[in-house]
Amino acid sequence: MNTVKIPTEFAPAERIPLDIIYKQSESIKSLPVVTELLNTMLNFVLILNKHRQIIFATENFLQFTIEKDKNKILGLRPGEALGCIHSSKTNGGCGTTKFCSECGAVKAILNSVSGYKDLQECRIIRVISGKPEALDLLVYTSPFKQNDEQFIVVSVIDISHLNKQRTLENIFYHDIMSAAGGVRSLIAQILEEAPYSLQKDLVVALNGIHDIIEQIKMQRELTAAEKNELKIQPFPIHINDIFQIVISQLKHQSISQDRFITIDYNSKNTLILTDPGLFKRVLFNLIKNALEAIGINKTVTIGAIEDNETVTVYIHNPTFIPERIQLQMFNRSFSTKGQGRGLGTYSAKLLTEGYLQGKVWFESTVEKGTTFYVKLPKQIDLDEEFFSSIND
Secondary structure (H helix, E strand, O other): OOOOOOOOOOOOOOOOOHHHHHHHHHHHHOOHHHHHHHOOOOOEEEEEEOOOOEEEEOHHHHHOOOOOOHHHHOOOOHHHHHOEOOOOOOOOOOOOOHHHHHOHHHHHHHHHHOOOOEEEEEEEEEEEOOEEEEEEEEEEEEEEEEOOEEEEEEEEEEOHHHHHHHHHHHHHHHHHHHHHHHHHHHHHHHHHHOOHHHHHHHHHHHHHHHHHHHHHHHHHHHHHHHOOOOOOOOEEEEHHHHHHHHHHHHOOOHHHOOOEEEEOOOOOOOEEEEOHHHHHHHHHHHHHHHHHHOOOOOEEEEEEEEOOOEEEEEEEEOOOOOHHHHOOOOOOOOOOOOOOOOOHHHHHHHHHHHOOOOEEEEEEEOOOEEEEEEEEEOEOOOOHHHHHHHOO
16 A cells, blocks of 8 residues: 655654545444444544544534534544644644644554554644634544454543633632632731721621631532542541531531530540541531531530541431431432532542541431441551652
């Protein structure tokens, strides 16, 4: 098979002519079950020859392409079909500029040409209707053979909206934390010079803004935890110190009005090595849920028991949880308090079992009420992988 040598700054530029491309395409189409299955997938799939030319594309790929005719994209390379601004800068096309050396798609495809599977992120800039558009793609490639010819399957997921959402979230958390921190500092400064008649109200306002900041931190941590991006910071702390911090935070909230939190006198004030911030979030959510479950003048009791290697915190309230609610207790966004709620028990389980190396469960009966349990190791496992994750 004769090919013409073309200059390149990265990947080989050589192509094969369209008549051979059409034969390769027909060879793939002769596998109807395969092509039908590929067309049912949510992500779009390409099959390339060893010259990185398209010989098959799923129907949903056309929604991303510049040329909407499936037959007209045969023989093109992925960047050319998608309209990448770098794909037309050289005679060699997609993959042959110095910019392509940093393209995840090209690198993944080349690795599969060499016989390996690969997964890379790819960022493409193109111009649509005179306006620049950015695509963020997750590209998985795998080699295979058909009729003794080598091909590459390319599976692509558009993650543009996820990356955009992540960027906007980071900006939002940064800006709102800066604004809330500024308000807190201003109130604290005014409180120092305010007349006695205003100090009580200013203290209430200061506690309120502090609670807002804590809620923002809690939501930011939950978002990071769900993305497996949360970094933990272990520190030795006594159980009762955590109890006092959480009780202090909750007593300023309206849910604590005419309701009480007491520490069991049998509770063990154990010293543990864990992430105090995350542990505090877990207890805050579970104790707050307990306060919401009880009636006026009722009490939530908290405490801890220990054995040789673990400590178990318990949060008890006298209210029974109906079975239909018990069955959905740790589901995300499930709540009896209305739409948009239901993150308390979910986040407690996520943080405890996903990051604090512990376990969360509950027991509820008509006779005894409801008790949530949080079991943690007295010392979190500080293995090499753990250290690398917190020091990134």
